[in-house]
Amino acid sequence: MTAALTEIETASALVRSRIPGVGFVINPYLGCGHGCRYCYAEFMRRHSRFNQESRWGEFVEVKKNIVGVLAAELARKRKRGSALLSSVCDPYQPAEKDYRLTRDCLELLRNYGWEISILTRSPLVLRDTDILRTARDCRVGFSIPTDDDRVRKILEPAAPPIPARIEALKQLREEGIRTWAFIAPMLPMDPKRLYRLLDPVVEEVMIDPLNYVSRVEGFFRKQGWGYALSCQYARQTRQTLRKLFGAKAR
Ligand code: SF4
Numbered sequence: 001m002t003a004a005l006t007e008i009e010t011a012s013a014l015v016r017s018r019i020p021g022v023g024f025v026i027n028p029y030l031g032c033g034h035g036c037r038y039c040y041a042e043f044m045r046r047h048s049r050f051n052q053e054s055r056w057g058e059f060v061e062v063k064k065n066i067v068g069v070l071a072a073e074l075a076r077k078r079k080r081g082s083a084l085l086s087s088v089c090d091p092y093q094p095a096e097k098d099y100r101l102t103r104d105c106l107e108l109l110r111n112y113g114w115e116i117s118i119l120t121r122s123p124l125v126l127r128d129t130d131i132l133r134t135a136r137d138c139r140v141g142f143s144i145p146t147d148d149d150r151v152r153k154i155l156e157p158a159a160p161p162i163p164a165r166i167e168a169l170k171q172l173r174e175e176g177i178r179t180w181a182f183i184a185p186m187l188p189m190d191p192k193r194l195y196r197l198l199d200p201v202v203e204e205v206m207i208d209p210l211n212y213v214s215r216v217e218g219f220f221r222k223q224g225w226g227y228a229l230s231c232q233y234a235r236q237t238r239q240t241l242r243k244l245f246g247a248k249a250r
Contacts, residue, residue, distance in 0.1 A: 003033040003060045003158075005095060006050050010063040013070035013105070014083065022117060023081040025088075026070065028101035030061040033093040034121060034159040037219055038185060038212035041088035057158065060095050067104040074112045082115035082137075090159075092122035103128050110135040119143060119182060121159045123168035129175050140172050141180040141206075146187040147194035154219060155187060162197075169201035183241060184208035186234040188225045195244040204248045207241050209234035 014024040030048055032041065035057020042056040051059040085091040091102040106128055109116050115137040118125060125132075125140060132138045142165045146152060149162045169179045181202045183194070186209050198205065213229050220229055227233055242249045 002094070003031065003035070003058055004054075006059065006061045007064045008049070008061045009065050010069060012073070013063075013066050014073050014081075017084065017087065019084065019087065021082070022084045023115075024083045025086060026066075026083050026091075026105055027086045027089050028063050028066050028091060028099075028105060029086075029089040029093060029095060030063065031059045032057065032089045033060050033095060034090050034156060036156045036159060038155060038187075038210075038216045040210060040212065042215075044088045060089075060093065062095055062099055063101065064099075066101055067108065070105050070108055074108055074114075077112075080113045080115075082117065083109055084117040084119065086119065090120050090122060091118060092120040092124040094158075096122075096124060103131065106131045106135075110138075117141070121156070121165060123160055123164050126168055126171055129172065129177065132172075132177050133175055139178040139180055140169075141182050142169055143182045143184070144194070144198065145182075145184055146189040147197055148189060151188050151225075154223060155216065166197050166201060169198075173201055178203055180204045180206065182206045182208070185210040185212045186228070186237040188220075188223075188228045189237065191237055191240040191244060195241065199245070199248075202248070204250055205241070205245050206250045207238050207245075209238055 013026055017025045085102055096102050110131050113136045116135050117139050119141045121143050144165055152162050172179050179202045181198050183205055220226055
């Protein structure tokens with residue numbers, strides 16, 4: 001299903017972050033067309049004026065003026081900083097293809113010499129390698145919480161396939177861009193296979209169990225994945241991954 005789009009105005013672009021190593025976050029969209037079943041960002045719906053009753057994943061509000069707002073904010077800053085796109089939406093969700101807000105924000109950050117960090121599930125990021133290559137300091141991360149595309153199809157039905165994400169990481173590395181992967185939450189997976197797929201294409205991995213179980217219990221039981229709902233599964237899988245990735249794991 002394609003998410004319904006609404007254009008909105010935003011009063012701010014840079015939001016101070018509590019994520020370690022990240023000064024600010026920028027979210028060009030409220031809502032996310034990828035609609036992952038376990039999404040941790042669903043709480044953002046309460047900030048919507050139009051979609052408080054809509055299902056997460058079925059609406060996206062486009063912050064139409066965010067580029068102008070960001071330009072004004074950057075001009076007022078005395079020091080260069082660091083920004084992550086994005087924390088509560090995917091900056092390369094389907095709406096970005098036409099709206100290009102992420103691209104225009106990146107161009108501004110690059111021009112002001114800011115450190116850029118990206119976290120996405122979409123190879124659409126490859127469209128912007130011209131900007132990323134010329135940024136002072138830039139890292140691109142892909143969320144890849146399983147090696148199994150059958151799991152992805154059920155839990156992330158509108159997000160790009162796992163092999164397409166791995167291929168995008170490979171291409172980014174070939175362009176000389178620093179890459180990383182975010183493995184979270186601990187979905188059903190073969191950790192060794194995930195390691196073999198990711199190790200050649202990332203410099204580091206962040207592994208986090210996240211708290212998502214209550215959102216997906218029904219889906220998991222229906223698929224026979226009940227074993228993956230336990231804390232023990234999350235702990236063991238995380239440990240296995242940490243061991244496999246060694247110094248690359250954070
Ligand atoms: S891509 Fe991220 S923000 Fe979007 S629905 Fe999935 S988990 Fe949520």
